[in-house]
Amino acid sequence: MHLMKTEFESFEGRREESEALKEHLAPVATTKEIGMLSQESASLRGPLVRFKVRTLALEEKLAASLGLRSGASLPSRIAVIGNYLPRQCGIATFTTDLCDAIGAEYGTAQLLAVPVNDPGSQYSYPARVRFELMEGDPSSYDDAADFLNFSNVDLVSLQHEYGIFGGPAGSHILRLLRRLKMPVVTTLHTVLRDPDAHQRIVMDEIAALSDRLIVMSEHSSRFLQEVFRVPEEKIDLIPHGIPDLPFGDPNYYKDSSGTEGKAVLLTFGLLSPNKGIESVIEALPRIVAQHAEAVYVIAGATHPHIRRREGDQYRLQLQALARKLGVERNVIFHNRFVSPEEMAQFVGSADIYITPYRCEAQVVSGTLAYALGAGKAIISTPYWHAAELLDDGRGVLARL
Numbered sequence: 001m002h003l004m005k006t007e008f009e010s011f012e013g014r015r016e017e018s019e020a021l022k023e024h025l026a027p028v029a030t031t032k033e034i035g036m037l038s039q040e041s042a043s044l045r046g047p048l049v050r051f052k053v054r055t056l057a058l059e060e061k062l063a064a065s066l067g068l069r070s071g072a073s074l075p076s077r078i079a080v081i082g083n084y085l086p087r088q089c090g091i092a093t094f095t096t097d098l099c100d101a102i103g104a105e106y107g108t109a110q111l112l113a114v115p116v117n118d119p120g121s122q123y124s125y126p127a128r129v130r131f132e133l134m135e136g137d138p139s140s141y142d143d144a145a146d147f148l149n150f151s152n153v154d155l156v157s158l159q160h161e162y163g164i165f166g167g168p169a170g171s172h173i174l175r176l177l178r179r180l181k182m183p184v185v186t187t188l189h190t191v192l193r194d195p196d197a198h199q200r201i202v203m204d205e206i207a208a209l210s211d212r213l214i215v216m217s218e219h220s221s222r223f224l225q226e227v228f229r230v231p232e233e234k235i236d237l238i239p240h241g242i243p244d245l246p247f248g249d250p251n252y253y254k255d256s257s258g259t260e261g262k263a264v265l266l267t268f269g270l271l272s273p274n275k276g277i278e279s280v281i282e283a284l285p286r287i288v289a290q291h292a293e294a295v296y297v298i299a300g301a302t303h304p305h306i307r308r309r310e311g312d313q314y315r316l317q318l319q320a321l322a323r324k325l326g327v328e329r330n331v332i333f334h335n336r337f338v339s340p341e342e343m344a345q346f347v348g349s350a351d352i353y354i355t356p357y358r359c360e361a362q363v364v365s366g367t368l369a370y371a372l373g374a375g376k377a378i379i380s381t382p383y384w385h386a387a388e389l390l391d392d393g394r395g396v397l398a399r400l
Contacts, residue, residue, distance in 0.1 A: 077110040078102070079148050081133075081176075082159025084115035086123050088304055088337040089270065090366050091189060095159050097241065097340075099128060112151070114144055116164050118304065136166040138175055145179035158186040160206060162199060163305070169198035177209040186210040191220040191363055193227060203228055216240045219384040220363045240366055242373035245344055253348035259332070263291055266350035268299035268338055269367045272306045273314050276356035276381065279400050281318060284327040296354075299334040299346045347374045355380040358400065362386075 080099055083092035092115070099113055112130040117123065119136055131147045134140040148156060158173070166172040177184060186206055192199055207213060207230045214236050215221050221237050224230040254260045265287075267277060280296055287294050302312050315335065322331040338346065347353070353371035355378070362383040369389065371378055378395035380386040390397060 077112075077152060077154045078157060079112050079114055079130075079151075079153045079155075080157045080159065081114045081144075081173075082116070083164055084113050084123075084125060084129060086125075087115065087118070087121070088301060089164075091159055091161050091164055093340070094189070094241075094366065098157070098159075101241070103128075112153070114148070133176075134166075135164070136172075138166070138172050141166075141172050141176040142179060145176045149179070149181050154182055156180060156182060156184045158184055158206075158210070159189065160186050161189040162202070169196070169202045171198065171202050174202065174205050174209070177206065180209075183211040184209060185212045185214060187214040187216075188220060188224070189216075189364055191215060191223045191228075193223050193361060195227070200228070207234075210234075212236055214238055216364045217385050217388055219388060223363075240364055240369040242369050243340065243344060245347060245370070245374040247375045248348060250349050250351055253345050257297075257345060257349045259295060259297065259349055261293060263294045264349050264351050265294060265296045265354055266299070266346060266352070266371075267297075267354050267356070267367075268343065268346050270300050270303040270337075271298070271314055272303045274357060274359045276358040276400060277318055278321055279356045280354055281321050281325065281327065281331060284322075284330055285325050288327060288330055295330050295332055297332045297334070297346065297350070299338050299342070301335060301337045343370065347371055347376065350376055352376070353378045355383075355386060356400065357381050357383050357386075359383060 080095055082095035083089050084099075085092050085096040095113065095115070099111060103111055111128065113125075113128045114131045114133060115123070115125060115129055116133045116135050125132070130151070131144050132140075133144055158177070160170075160173070162170045164170065188206075191203075195203060207224070207228055213224060213230060213234055215224065216237070216239055218237065221232075221235050224235055225232055250264065251260070254262065254264065265280065267275070267280065269275070271277070277298060284294070284296060298318070301307075302315055306314065312335075315333065319328070319331075319333065322328040334346075347370055350371070353368075353376040355365060355368050355371075357365070358381070360381075360383050363385055365383070365385045368378070368380065368386055372389055372394065378390060379398055380390060380395060381400060382397040386395070387397065389395070
């Protein structure tokens with residue numbers, strides 16, 4: 001299956017989400033800050049995604065939604081709240097990419113990040129990080145809000161996922177939002193069709209406290225409207241951003257990844273039992289019987305939350321299954337958190353990308369968006385985001 005590049009032009013990249021924030025960027029910075037940000041912009045501009053900019057329409061839309069008069073000066077100082085690299089998780093990668101994209105495109109912007117630290121962890125963050133939330137400490141959410149108010153932040157971009165904030169269903173983040181004195185634009189990485197009581201309370205209040213809600217799939221937009229009664233005019237749908245990966249010959253990348261001469265099946269991302277990787281391994285004997293050169297590459301570390309509870313039990317089970325089925329030579333594990341540079345190499349080397357996820361209620365998959373944007377042939381289970389992205393023959397859906 002060959003997927004033409006024009007089919008992916010709607011995936012305008014993570015910098016298009018920054019487009020929803022860009023109207024709040026104005027050249028208000030000291031000479032030193034301008035110099036530092038200009039250098040950062042130059043170093044990042046190459047590998048990041050190109051953007052289609054709809055400046056005037058979005059400026060008018062955001063100005064109206066934030067209660068600004070036509071022609072009024074838009075805010076210039078942005079804070080982004082969410083996990084941040086080097087913490088190992090998808091939200092950290094997303095938040096870091098978003099900040100890098102804003103900084104690269106609008107280098108004179110005053111941009112700061114407020115990451116969330118999981119229990120017992122400390123990270124060496126870049127200078128952009130000005131305040132660190134402690135996941136389980138309610139007082140740190142109060143302190144963060146006071147810090148942002150005192151720092152004259154004009155706009156907060158919240159990256160929301162239930163599991164990254166403390167309290168029942170991540171309710172501690174509500175303490176922060178309630179104290180803020182500036183507009184809030186929230187990007188929702190999970191929107192549930194069947195929330196429990198705590199999840200509903202949290203989402204209802206986040207929706208009420210946010211001036212705009214950004215979602216990355218039609219399912220998310222529909223659930224917000226039907227389940228949480230959020231008005232459609234408050235919701236912006238911006239597809240998940242992607243790196244600007246070239247449409248190249250996979251063999252070019254295979255030489256450097258040790259898979260030269262192989263037909264590469266790939267799954268990458270943090271490992272957890274709901275990823276369904278065992279289903280692909282179980283199918284490998286039949287695949288290898290007809291395609292002896294096939295290998296299944298599994299790139300990614302065990303999810304930190306899973307590793308804290310269970311260690312590497314899931315990975316060990318997968319390795320044992322491969323041995324039992326006699327395909328251990330056809331399964332290649334890369335047991336590490338995949339950097340953006342490595343991700344490009346892995347995706348580039350793939351002949352077929354596979355997301356065999358077991359949970360239907362997944363409304364966003366960054367790895368699926370990456371593979372789709374790279375023009376890969378894709379096989380996936382029909383979880384919600386896959387069913388949406390792979391519609392109209394853009395991939396193959398298979399039930400387990």
